[in-house]
Amino acid sequence: MPFAAIDLGATSGRVILGRVGPDHLVLDEVHRFANTPVRLPTGLHWDVLALFRESLDGLRLAARAGDGVTSVGIDSWAVDYGLLDADGALLGIPHHYRDSRTEHVADRVRDDIGPQELYGVTGLQHLPFNTVFQLAAARDGAQFAAARTLLMIPDLLTHWLTGAIGAEETNASTTGLFDARTATWAEELLGRLGIERGLLPPLRRPGTHAGTLLPHVAAYTGLPADTTVVTVASHDTASAVAAVPATGPHFAYISCGTWSLAGLELDAPVLTEASRLANFTNERGIDGTIRYLRNIMGMWLLEECRRTWEQRGEGLPLRELLAAAAAAEPFAALIDPDDPVFLTPGDMPARIRAFCHRTGQRPPETHGAVVRCILESLALAHRRTLREAAELAGRDIHRVHLVGGGSRNELLCRFTADATGLPVVAGPTEATALGNILVQARAHGAVGDGPDGLAAMRALVAATQPLRTYEPAGDGRAWDAAAARLAEFGTARRL
Numbered sequence: 001m002p003f004a005a006i007d008l009g010a011t012s013g014r015v016i017l018g019r020v021g022p023d024h025l026v027l028d029e030v031h032r033f034a035n036t037p038v039r040l041p042t043g044l045h046w047d048v049l050a051l052f053r054e055s056l057d058g059l060r061l062a063a064r065a066g067d068g069v070t071s072v073g074i075d076s077w078a079v080d081y082g083l084l085d086a087d088g089a090l091l092g093i094p095h096h097y098r099d100s101r102t103e104h105v106a107d108r109v110r111d112d113i114g115p116q117e118l119y120g121v122t123g124l125q126h127l128p129f130n131t132v133f134q135l136a137a138a139r140d141g142a143q144f145a146a147a148r149t150l151l152m153i154p155d156l157l158t159h160w161l162t163g164a165i166g167a168e169e170t171n172a173s174t175t176g177l178f179d180a181r182t183a184t185w186a187e188e189l190l191g192r193l194g195i196e197r198g199l200l201p202p203l204r205r206p207g208t209h210a211g212t213l214l215p216h217v218a219a220y221t222g223l224p225a226d227t228t229v230v231t232v233a234s235h236d237t238a239s240a241v242a243a244v245p246a247t248g249p250h251f252a253y254i255s256c257g258t259w260s261l262a263g264l265e266l267d268a269p270v271l272t273e274a275s276r277l278a279n280f281t282n283e284r285g286i287d288g289t290i291r292y293l294r295n296i297m298g299m300w301l302l303e304e305c306r307r308t309w310e311q312r313g314e315g316l317p318l319r320e321l322l323a324a325a326a327a328a329e330p331f332a333a334l335i336d337p338d339d340p341v342f343l344t345p346g347d348m349p350a351r352i353r354a355f356c357h358r359t360g361q362r363p364p365e366t367h368g369a370v371v372r373c374i375l376e377s378l379a380l381a382h383r384r385t386l387r388e389a390a391e392l393a394g395r396d397i398h399r400v401h402l403v404g405g406g407s408r409n410e411l412l413c414r415f416t417a418d419a420t421g422l423p424v425v426a427g428p429t430e431a432t433a434l435g436n437i438l439v440q441a442r443a444h445g446a447v448g449d450g451p452d453g454l455a456a457m458r459a460l461v462a463a464t465q466p467l468r469t470y471e472p473a474g475d476g477r478a479w480d481a482a483a484a485r486l487a488e489f490g491t492a493r494r495l
């Protein structure tokens with residue numbers, strides 16, 4: 001059966017057609033488009049209309065691809081939202097989570113609700129851009145006063161496709177307004193945060209039907225008017241974790257793209273004070289699972305370096321950069337990827353050099369040395385995060401699944417295996433789109449319809465997608481020494 005996934009990432013969006021059968025799972029990217037944020041006097045925004053229009057164009061191409069489209073599912077990054085007024089019109093242009101307006105807002109929220117209490121209910125890691133902080137920044141504005149409905153980005157696009165209103169659970173769990181213990185909106189907190197209960201729509205679970213296409217959408221795309229939009233795990237990371245080709249409980253995952261999301265899949269949230277201090281999150285996965293993980297700055301560091309170099313006319317193809325990194329001196333300079341100085345857009349090589357100066361290291365000068373510094377530092381952050389997760393959750397890890405675009409980066413996979421001392425299974429690259437499609441397929445009975453549907457979905461991924469295992473090799477002691485060095489930098493405040 002064919003399914004269409006609209007998968008929106010921080011830098012690009014795609015519409016992917018996935019064909020699913022008992023023993024096959026084939027993806028076909030029918031449309032890819034840039035996701036270019038726009039800076040306005042009001043800050044950094046997502047061009048949501050362009051994203052919607054490109055999504056429609058992608059669906060049109062999917063409709064023409066030959067064998068029809070059984071349903072459509074949408075996933076994107078988390079935390080960001082649009083506000084609708086009483087007439088259902090979008091108020092303003094959704095902000096980008098990297099906009100700096102939330103910089104000092106967390107302190108204000110802290111006055112209303114202490115961080116211990118907030119974590120005890122929501123189990124959410126502290127990120128300056130969590131929806132709860134964005135709303136605190138918006139609270140005194142005219143748009144917020146007129147707002148009647150808040151829709152997360154995939155829910156907003158679902159609304160524009162179908163007219164339906166709802167809040168998908170995995171993405172809702174990233175807002176800081178969601179109770180990790182009960183999987184409901186955190187009603188008690190809302191009042192104290194000055195947020196009307198009615199602003200948040202009813203929750204929807206992944207695998208349910210959100211609605212059917214509006215007539216004008218069906219006409220534009222050429223899809224039949226009864227085509228359904230299925231609620232998938234609309235948080236991209238939740239979709240990626242659903243498609244991790246793991247068996248048994250002793251695995252860790254790293255969903256590696258713009259961010260590295262590294263952690264474990266658990267049955268219940270860990271809401272202890274130690275977990276809060278280590279800043280682990282308890283976001284929802286499919287089937288009531290908990291994604292116990294931490295955000296690591298990820299390939300963003302490299303993407304921003306490349307953008308800076310390209311602007312200066314010094315850009316090189318990725319292949320050449322990685323070859324130069326492989327040849328560069330090991331452990332010459334290290335950064336803490338989780339230092340908040342790296343969060344906002346801008347001159348990344350300069351910020352890396354400044355970090356090195358500050359920590360008494362010789363800053364990397366060549367492109368190859370900078371990329372080596374980034375990849376080794378990311379591997380060390382992967383190691384630190386997975387070891388802490390294992391300890392806090394009391395779970396042994398036997399292997400690491402590294403999925404997403406980063407799984408194509410051989411050097412990063414090898415460094416991660418060496419740094420963690422664990423086998424790293426790399427792939428699938430398209431984990432997010434696969435997770436999106438598999439949840440739709442399951443809703444239609446095309447895969448894993450039984451009680452252990454998640455295991456069946458993962459088995460299908462393992463059987464059909466190219467995977468590569470990196471066994472730990474190299475000098476383990478050198479990685480231990482590098483990890484100790486990194487620990488000494490003592491970044492005052494991590495993300």
Ligand code: LFR
Binds near residue numbers: 078236
């Ligand atoms: C990854 C991701 C992360 C989330 C970040 C911001 O694409 O969804 O899980 O923390 O983007 O929304």
